[in-house]
Amino acid sequence: MELVILSGKGGTGKTTIATALSELAKDVMRVDCDVDAPNFYLYYQGQDVERKDFIGSKKAFIDKSKCVKCGICKEICRFDAIDIKKDQYFVDSFSCEGCGLCTIACNFKAISMQDEKTADVYITKIEKGLLSRAQMEIGADGSGKLITELRENAKRYNKENKLTIIDGSPGIGCPVISSITGSNAALIVTEPSKSGLEDLKRVYSLCKHFKIMTFVCINKYDINIEVANDIEEFANNNNITIVGKIPFDEKVMESINNLKPITEYEESRANKAIREMWEILKSKIN
Amino acid sequence: MKIVISAKGQDINDLMDVRFGRCRYFQIHNLETGEFKVLENAGQKSGGGAGIAAAQQIIDEGVDVVITGSLGPNAFDLINKAGIKAYKCDEISIKEVIEKFKNGELQEINIAGPSHHGM
Amino acid sequence: MNIAVLSGKGGTGKTTVSTNLSLALNANYVDCDVEEPNGFLFLKPNIDNVYEVEEEYPVINKEKCVGCGMCVKVCNFNALAKVKDDILVFDKLCHSCGACQYVCKFGAIEYKKRVIGRIESGSAFGINIKQGILNKGEPMAVPVIKKMLSSINRNELNVIDCPPGTSCNVVNSLKYSDFAVLVTEPSNFGLHDLKLAIELVKMFNIPFGVVINKDNGEENIIKKYCINNNIRILGTIPFNKKTAELYSKGEILYFDRDHKNIFDELVNNIREVLPWS
Known part of the structure; x- marks a missing residue:
């Protein structure tokens, strides 16, 4: 069973809820697919049990021993990625888009395309189980390929088929689709704002397309009751179950600052609502 | 008739993968001769345009039918232009997929799924 | 002189800082967050010029x-x-x-051009304003960002509102920058993402400072981190109901009596690091 937590826009509380649910579910495999802001693991002290390079792209590389400094590569590169410094040609890897034109144009076979590591991928052992995560290189972009890798890694370490909770990628692009496809259920965390509702609609249409059981949770629902009602109406019209309405609670900020899951705050109103939500969700997905 | 199925594994008992561009394998089964071969999906390795790379690969194999979960607009276009018929199926074993196809129980894919923003 | 405003993650107040800073500096405001340009919502400029950004693509003869x-x-x-x-x-x-x-x-291959976005420019409150917009469904933002940044006059003072994160879109915005303002908020998530942003600006050897948004005036992990690592704190924006209200109404903080000095101070602090005429 794979449950993916989604949001559309950033900042709706997706990670807070993903963390709380994985606490409540106890024996789970965690996957952090929010590779641009991988905050899931900040909650846990852990030890990496596996680390691998993730090759996300290819970049041009100039072999100085073969380069005759004819300059054709610099001339034809449309990305201004080749420059000359101290009489040596070199590739600025931030500018290189990996098209490979220079490797074709070089008559001296001095340029080749080489794998570029764009992230480290880890399996991290935490007190309460395992977490599959990535740390991207600066300036790298997350891709569907990286998400696919993270989920595959989790599967390798989850032979007993435990519940997997995925902190999904934000947005509605390729990484999100890669976090949804093949999972069994999706929980969309939304907040009562105009952009929250718009994003909910977009993410829901993706889930619907991939025929995934979809649930909605309205986080901080009481900061704008009017829009919260609009969200409920949208959910009702589309037969989506709202499994939770979580009140605004300053304890959530405190829990983030102390890096303690909100479930450890017994008196917190948000915690209480999340616990109720989990009971409902559990009965629906089992 | 050569049919290709997006697959999670290399064996006929492995599950179909509902993803097309980013599935791990393509299993090609020749229904007349019973021959079958497995390809690693070329799309899986590309940063962008996975669906196109995958479609190109199976077009080059000269298949008649593709069975998968859904096709993005680019892959759909290519498959369509190549005259390959596409059918939809769920995550069941390849063996069952082939049975269902033989019995005419699969639905044809006539529209493309949502775009993956080309990434 | 280009001042880039960036943040590790979305939702930290990058646009709030860039728009108000532009006004306080009397500088041009350039919105490079081309996938979600929001600066115009606050500045509400009169747009007097729109031009399209084109990309080439092959056509087979x-x-x-x-x-x-x-x-x-x-x-x-x-x-x-x-x-x-x-x-x-x-x-x-x-x-x-x-x-x-x-x-x-x-x-057999020729190149034709197609439109992938546009650049709008105009003015509001006496400053020049520019924003790039990437058309929906277009996957590549970099050409729009490059086009916009190559069109601005570096002899003037420009504030660049960067895209969120540390992706290649941000990298491309930074290439044109002389100074970076990193916006963050006092939480562990904020600190984590700030560290990534710092790594990025250091790679480009750009002088930088930090602005703490949603600051309650007390000690916090961002302040501690900055002090321990000799990082300049350029300013703080308070976390209170009034700030949030003004923001939600789309009003400009710089025009509010209680908030104006925040940005004037920010300007003074930047001037100390980055002298200009």
Whole structure:
């Protein structure tokens, strides 16, 4: 069973809820697919049990021993990625888009395309189980390929088929689709704002397309009751179950600052609502 | 008739993968001769345009039918232009997929799924 | 002189800082967050100029094409495919690198242009304002960002509102910058993402300072981190109901009596590091 937590826009509380649910579910495999802001693991002290390079792209590389400094590569590169410094040609890897034109144009076979590591991928052992995560290189972009890798890694370490909770990628692009496809259920965390509702609609249409059981949770629902009602109406019209309405609670900020899951705050109103939500969700997905 | 199925594994008992561009394998089964071969999906390795790379690969194999979960607009276009018929199926074993196809129980894919923003 | 405003993650107040800073500095405001440009919502400028950003893509001349498929082979972006003897072009995946044209022995590939976004410029409150907009469904923002930044006058003072994160879109914005303002908020998530942003600006050797948004005036982990690592704190924006209210109404903080000094102080602090006339 794979449950993916989604949001559309950033900042709706997706990670807070993903963390709380994985606490409540106890024996789970965690996957952090929010590779641009991988905050899931900040909650846990852990030890990496596996680390691998993730090759996300290819970049041009100039072999100085073969380069005759004819300059054709610099001339034809449309990305201004080749420059000359101290009489040596070199590739600025931030500018290189990996098209490979220079490797074709070089008559001296001095340029080749080489794998570029764009992230480290880890399996991290935490007190309460395992977490599959990535740390991207600066300036790298997350891709569907990286998400696919993270989920595959989790599967390798989850032979007993435990519940997997995925902190999904934000947005509605390729990484999100890669976090949804093949999972069994999706929980969309939304907040009562105009952009929250718009994003909910977009993410829901993706889930619907991939025929995934979809649930909605309205986080901080009481900061704008009017829009919260609009969200409920949208959910009702589309037969989506709202499994939770979580009140605004300053304890959530405190829990983030102390890096303690909100479930450890017994008196917190948000915690209480999340616990109720989990009971409902559990009965629906089992 | 050569049919290709997006697959999670290399064996006929492995599950179909509902993803097309980013599935791990393509299993090609020749229904007349019973021959079958497995390809690693070329799309899986590309940063962008996975669906196109995958479609190109199976077009080059000269298949008649593709069975998968859904096709993005680019892959759909290519498959369509190549005259390959596409059918939809769920995550069941390849063996069952082939049975269902033989019995005419699969639905044809006539529209493309949502775009993956080309990434 | 270009001042880039960036943040590791979304939702930290990057646009609030850039718009108000532009006003306080009397500088041009340039919105490079082309996927979600929001600065205009606050500044509400009169737009007097719009121009389109175009990208090149290959077009196959069917009379000259022999269907050899060389172009398909060299395209590293899967923007070309071969079906039977036809070459198909997927223009959205094309990076306009020119490789297909370069290898075509038959001169069958020409380049045409298509519109992928636009740049709008105008003015409000006496400052010049520019924003780039990437058309919906277009995957590549970099050409719009490059076009916009190459069009601004670096002899003037420009505030660049960068895209969120540390992706290649941000990298491209930073290439044109002389100073960076990193916006963050006092939480562990904020600190984590701030560290990534710092790593990025250090790679480009750009002098930088930090602005703490949603600051309650007390000690916090960002302040501690900055002090321990000798990082300049340029200013703080308070976390209170009034600030949030003004923001939610789309009003400009700089025009509010209680908030004006925040940004004036920010300007003074930047001036100390980055002298200009």
